[in-house]
Amino acid sequence: MSAQSKAAEKVARLFFKLSVEGGAVSAERVAGILAYIERHRPANPLIVLRSYHRLIAAELARGRAVVEHSGAAPEALLQSIAEAMTRRYRRPVTAISRPNPALIAGLRVRVGDDVYESSIAARLSTLSTAN
Amino acid sequence: MSSVLEQIEQQIAQLSTKAVRKNVGTIRTIADGVAKVDGLSDVMYNEMVQFPGDAIGIALNLEEDEVGCVILGDIAKLKEGDEVTTTGKLLSVPVGKGLLGRAVDSLGRPLDGKGPINSTEAYPVEKIAPGIVVRKPVTQALFTGIMAIDSMIPIGRGQRELIIGDRGTGKTTIAIDTIINQARINKVGLASGDPKFRPVYSIYVAIGQKNSNIVRTMSALEAAGALEFTIIVVAAAADNPANQYVAPYAGAAIGEWFMDNGMDALIVYDDLSKHAVAYRQISLILKRPSGREAYPGDVFYLHSRLLERAARLDGKGSLTALPIIETLAGDVSAYIPTNVISITDGQIFLETDLFNQGVRPAVSVGLSVSRVGSAAQIKATKQVAGKLKGELAQFRELAAFAQFGSDLDPKTKAQLDRGSRIVELFKQPALNPIPIELQVATLWAMQKGYYDELDLKRVTAAAVSLREHFSTRHDALLSKIRTKASLDAELEAGLKAACDEWKSTFAA
Ligand SMILES: Nc1ncnc2c1ncn2[C@@H]1O[C@H](COP(=O)(O)OP(=O)(O)OP(=O)(O)O)[C@@H](O)[C@H]1O
Ligand SMILES: [Mg+2]
Numbered sequence: 001m002s003a004q005s006k007a008a009e010k011v012a013r014l015f016f017k018l019s020v021e022g023g024a025v026s027a028e029r030v031a032g033i034l035a036y037i038e039r040h041r042p043a044n045p046l047i048v049l050r051s052y053h054r055l056i057a058a059e060l061a062r063g064r065a066v067v068e069h070s071g072a073a074p075e076a077l078l079q080s081i082a083e084a085m086t087r088r089y090r091r092p093v094t095a096i097s098r099p100n101p102a103l104i105a106g107l108r109v110r111v112g113d114d115v116y117e118s119s120i121a122a123r124l125s126t127l128s129t130a131n
Numbered sequence: 132m133s134s135v136l137e138q139i140e141q142q143i144a145q146l147s148t149k150a151v152r153k154n155v156g157t158i159r160t161i162a163d164g165v166a167k168v169d170g171l172s173d174v175m176y177n178e179m180v181q182f183p184g185d186a187i188g189i190a191l192n193l194e195e196d197e198v199g200c201v202i203l204g205d206i207a208k209l210k211e212g213d214e215v216t217t218t219g220k221l222l223s224v225p226v227g228k229g230l231l232g233r234a235v236d237s238l239g240r241p242l243d244g245k246g247p248i249n250s251t252e253a254y255p256v257e258k259i260a261p262g263i264v265v266r267k268p269v270t271q272a273l274f275t276g277i278m279a280i281d282s283m284i285p286i287g288r289g290q291r292e293l294i295i296g297d298r299g300t301g302k303t304t305i306a307i308d309t310i311i312n313q314a315r316i317n318k319v320g321l322a323s324g325d326p327k328f329r330p331v332y333s334i335y336v337a338i339g340q341k342n343s344n345i346v347r348t349m350s351a352l353e354a355a356g357a358l359e360f361t362i363i364v365v366a367a368a369a370d371n372p373a374n375q376y377v378a379p380y381a382g383a384a385i386g387e388w389f390m391d392n393g394m395d396a397l398i399v400y401d402d403l404s405k406h407a408v409a410y411r412q413i414s415l416i417l418k419r420p421s422g423r424e425a426y427p428g429d430v431f432y433l434h435s436r437l438l439e440r441a442a443r444l445d446g447k448g449s450l451t452a453l454p455i456i457e458t459l460a461g462d463v464s465a466y467i468p469t470n471v472i473s474i475t476d477g478q479i480f481l482e483t484d485l486f487n488q489g490v491r492p493a494v495s496v497g498l499s500v501s502r503v504g505s506a507a508q509i510k511a512t513k514q515v516a517g518k519l520k521g522e523l524a525q526f527r528e529l530a531a532f533a534q535f536g537s538d539l540d541p542k543t544k545a546q547l548d549r550g551s552r553i554v555e556l557f558k559q560p561a562l563n564p565i566p567i568e569l570q571v572a573t574l575w576a577m578q579k580g581y582y583d584e585l586d587l588k589r590v591t592a593a594a595v596s597l598r599e600h601f602s603t604r605h606d607a608l609l610s611k612i613r614t615k616a617s618l619d620a621e622l623e624a625g626l627k628a629a630c631d632e633w634k635s636t637f638a639a
Contacts, residue, residue, distance in 0.1 A: 013195075054169065054196070055196065058169070058170070058196070110155075112170075112172065113154050113155055113156060113170040113171060113172045113173065114152060114153070114154055114155075114173075115152070115153045115154070115155050115216075116151070116152050116153075117151050117153070118151070
């Protein structure tokens with residue numbers, strides 16, 4: 001990483017910190033930051049914006065459980081996953097559904113970097129990697 | 132009633148589909164065997180991470196919002212955006228006797244086409260070295276089969292002795308000779324049925340070498356029948372730097388298994404200069420700050436934590452290390468040589484000048500030292516070689532004067548004459564280790580002046596012929612020297628009779 005992009009990352013991190021309000025990303029603040037960048041043009045705006053995007057995306061992912069399901073996920077299931085994850089991570093977590101026929105049966109839930117799998121496909125793959 | 136059963140069945144189903152939790156990330160960039168990964172927020176330092184396909188990575192750089200991983204295995208198929216998963220495990224390799232006779236890569240996967248490795252146990256590649264309390268002083272010899280080393284720079288089990296010299300000075304040959312010698316001693320010892328006999332198993336780690344050199348080494352070991360006691364760990368020059376970085380630690384883990392299970396092992400790192408270069412390359416890609424000679428600041432720790440793992444453990448076995456370092460123009464004050472010299476218990480210094488003059492092995496006796504090995508030297512060798520190192524050092528000094536003319540006093544002349552005979556005596560062809568009892572006989576004859584009247588050029592040949600004479604006609608005497616390990620009046624009388632007998636045949 002060059003010194004330039006290091007500095008840009010630092011700026012992006014600062015913007016990111018300013019975008020979080022009460023432990024959650026605030027849409028209003030993000031709009032404000034974007035307007036600020038537009039007006040004041042920090043050095044290397046492209047790098048700043050890309051890193052900012054990555055940081056915000058990671059933060060949003062931590063508050064969202066993406067539930068992959070072979071069929072359509074019933075609303076009650078999404079609800080109970082959201083509750084379980086909220087308890088587990090001690091922060092508000094909402095659940096959204098994403099159909100994935102490749103899972104055969106069962107679930108795959110992703111919150112931030114953590115992936116929970118109870119699908120048949122996952123069990124087959126743990127079986128095949130166990131030796 | 133059926134609803135009760137259903138409830139139980141549901142519970143069983145829930146238990147058996149219990150979710151597995153993984154921590155994942157995605158590749159942000161990938162270049163030269165190093166991937167920068169987004170995510171992996173739970174990863175530990177040095178943890179193994181799984182890339183798609185067969186590739187395994189090690190998390191080396193943990194930064195605020197990215198993780199730097201070196202990748203072992205095929206990186207050609209990996210691309211940006213690929214998913215990476217933590218494994219919760221530290222990198223480990225298979226260990227055990229099933230590896231003997233095999234050639235494996237840095238992850239312990241077979242490279243020799245001889246089928247899967249027969250192993251039930253794995254050891255972590257990185258391990259904290261044994262503490263001081265459990266270590267025992269070095270007291271048991273490890274014979275290299277090289278007369279100049281066993282008599283003047285003796286090595287003991289659990290010692291770390293550096294082999295250092297320029298390109299092509301015979302560094303690898305010394306290590307290979309030592310491995311071959313262990314195999315020969317093992318065969319004799321195991322056949323004798325002596326319950327106290329302790330075989331030495333060897334591990335040869337080839338780092339950053341050309342494949343042609345590795346093949347040459349392996350066929351030399353095979354031809355000498357040493358493969359069955361040897362494990363070869365290969366990370367060739369064409370391998371990516373991560374594999375070269377890990378190889379010596381993998382070898383150390385394989386060696387530690389022998390030590391932990393009460394056995395003795397020898398490990399050769401050929402060579403740590405190339406290892407440091409691989410590590411420098413990785414560090415540069417990871418953008419770590421660099422210092423002297425562009426090496427990262429922790430390059431000292433790179434080798435100290437590796438060599439500290441060689442030891443002799445109380446109540447267990449030992450691991451002897453022979454690291455190899457290549458110098459440029461004999462410069463031992465460069466960064467990596469000074470570091471490794473300060474970590475080891477001594478060094479065998481090989482000189483290009485000597486090598487070119489035909490003094491081979493090209494051991495510089497003045498600059499070589501073994502700081503702990505003399506406690507391990509057997510008494511018989513001490514009896515016949517005690518003064519040789521001093522005499523040779525003196526000879527080197529006097530030889531500088533000798534070129535100034537012929538008016539040397541008779542005493543100096545005699546010293547010079549004796550010195551040049553010792554030099555001839557220590558010449559020894561490659562891949563030809565000499566058993567310790569034959570070394571004792573050769574040096575005893577020197578001590579008693581058996582080579583004094585010979586033409587200087589015939590001394591090397593005389594020693595060869597003397598050893599042949601002993602091994603064909605005085606086997607019983609040789610076994611006695613080996614088992615008693617010290618010379619008494621009876622053995623000396625035997626040596627005298629045998630040498631007299633030889634002398635009459637050789638002079639004729
Ligand atoms: N004692 C010896 N007598 C005769 N030839 C020898 C002896 N030792 C080594 N040689 C020869 O010298 C050459 C170089 O030896 P070797 O490969 O062991 O050196 P090296 O220092 O490991 O070289 P490199 O720097 O290439 O790794 C080889 O051809 C080897 O056969
Ligand atoms: Mg070599």
